[in-house]
Amino acid sequence: MTQPNTLPQVQPSTTAIHAGYTPSGDYRPLTVPLYSSAAYEFGSHAEAVEKFALRASGFTYSRTGNPTVSVFEQRAAALEGGANAVATATGQAAVALSLLALTQGPKHIIASSQLYGGTVDLLTDSFNDFGIRITFVDPDQPAAWEAAIEEDTRAFFLESVTNPLSTLPDLPALAEVAHRHNIPVVVDNTLATPANFKPLAYGADIVVHSATKALAGHGQVLGGVVVDSGTFDFSDEARWPQIARARERYAGTSLLARYAGGAYSMLVRSKFLHDLGPTLPAANAHSIITGIETLPVRTAAAQSTLLLLANFLEAHPLVKAVHHPSRTTHRHHERAAKFFPRGTGSVLAVELHDADLVPAFIDNLKIIALAANIGDTRTMIAHPATMTHCRLTPSQLAEAGLNAGVLRISVGLEDPADLIRDLDRALAAAEVSGDKSTVKDVVFA
Ligand SMILES: Cc1ncc(COP(=O)(O)O)c(C=O)c1O
Structure with missing residues (x-):
């Protein structure tokens, strides 16, 4: 089992090498081990019951968690200054899951008019098929974002540095508008990378990455990650029933009551990653971790x-x-x-x-x-x-x-x-x- 570590306040280059892993066990491997296992043995039936019911933490099956993938998640969260992270098979899956978790219903998203083409395809075509509506707005016009807000708007989505023209939306201004309306801000930080910019420090609530790009840095594997600040207020039960309302799926409690600031990322993991299955393979996480170090x-x-x-x-x-x-x-x-x-x-x-x-x-x-x-x-x-x-x-x-x-x-x-x-x-x-x-x-x- 990998051991997370608690680093003192350090610079990104130190975080990139050390966050999420401390050598442990009989061999104390200095670099992160690759745990190539689909499943995990339980010590008893009682232990299995508790873990499957999410009353005890720990790995059950690698679709929703793996020790190597977990190091990548902790490292990404540390680099972005977030509380939790969920790895995904691709950046596309990170964008999709981060927004699906907010827009069940289906609801409405306001998105920047300057986005990676695959994201535009996802929003205008597949999300549209699911009934999730999108309004694209110039990211340089915070007042236009406010004017586009509807009763059902549940997310603002933008890229911190846009692909490919490198325009820079005024994130603090957009976040101020969003938060006045209890709307979380999801930022794709792929081009900027956390070595340059941490959107959570400028008002974003959730950050997504295509780890395929600079995080991995070698172009050999695909991967993605959703990082949650853990600070957005999801307590309004009418607005956020998927998080604040008691549900049968979570033994009659709400994710918020159980996980507090970890509720959103638990929804992404335990419902969307579990049900839809776009899991980051452990070998790819291992390869991305090696990339992140540089x-x-x-x-x-x-x-x-x-x-x-x-x-x-x-x-x-x-x-x-x-x-x-x-x-x-x-x-x-x-x-x-x-x-x-x-x-x-x-x-x-x-x-x-x-x-x-x-x-x-x-x-x-x-x-x-x-x-x-x-x-x-x-x-x-x-x-x-x-x-x-x-x-x-x-x-x-x-x-x-x-x-x-x-x-x-x-x-x-x-x-x-x-x-x-x-x-x-x-x-x-x-x-x-x-x-x-x-x-x-x-x-x-
Ligand atoms: C800004 C941005 N976000 C998301 C993606 C999707 O990532 P992936 O190709 O890993 O699915 C890309 C891919 O080019 C991208 O450039």
Whole structure:
């Protein structure tokens, strides 16, 4: 059994290596062991009964908990400054479960109009099928979020750094609006990473991650996590019956009465993870834990390379704009300095003057890979309008600020000079070939 630890107040780089695990047992393994077991033996029938009834804590079956996965959960909670965390198979599952737990009924969500394309698919298509209604609002307009609140609104959802344009919503202002209406704020902190920004410290109640990205950092596995602050007030029984009302499923008590600040995460785990089953495999948790240990140094290195790439691209005649808050022209440059002094992560967007050059530019890159991922050690490029965000309607694309010339670059850990040479070569080749392509035919409003 792994032993959680209680660390003194430490910096993120120390938390990333130590939180959630203390060597113990006969062998005292220094690194987190991989517990590859679907089930756990009970010492007696009475013990099994107590654990299944959730009256005693402990592992029963790995769909809802595993010692290795638990270390990842504790480490993610510690990094974000949360009380509890629930790991999921993917970031997509983390977003889905975090919101399903709030919107049973079905209820209404107000979401940022600038989100990862897969999240937009989930909200507009699958959630819509379940009867959960979504209103998308510009994350820069807190008053518009307030105006969009309905009797049934049960969540605000936004990304702390948006994918791919790196806009920075005013989280404290949005949280102030939400909390006046007893609405929890769920923030996807994937791009920022907790090495740079902790949404719970700025008013968020719940944080979600695609651990597939910078947390893992190696691009080898998928994973997700829901981190709960444990401080949102779910006591209004009429508003939050799934948490505050006594239920047969929990032996006639309410989750709130049993778990207090742990009630929301217990709902995510014991109902949604248990019933729907998007469990993070222990081997993937193990791999993500190894990645997290280097998160702060990887993030700092990628961000310093990103600045060099941004400077190069901004000065290039084929480039219309670099969309990144490090640029003085970015509308959230000042907000970045205030809330993100360490950086906003390793993603930048570059917009070419001539969208027709996009395919030739991409195809002439030799080091930078065309791939739909971010946060890896290797640098990757994607064309959001035809890849990650390809199912958005023309008006959704326009609202998200995405046009045919925009490319997303996730900066990795290669030598910056090699990456700049790669970009330079590919831009030159694209200009020479003047490739006229199909990109412009695809979407645009
Ligand atoms: C910001 C953001 N959130 C969530 C997800 C979904 O994560 P996963 O691919 O791990 O399901 C992604 C994936 O790209 C993402 O970029």
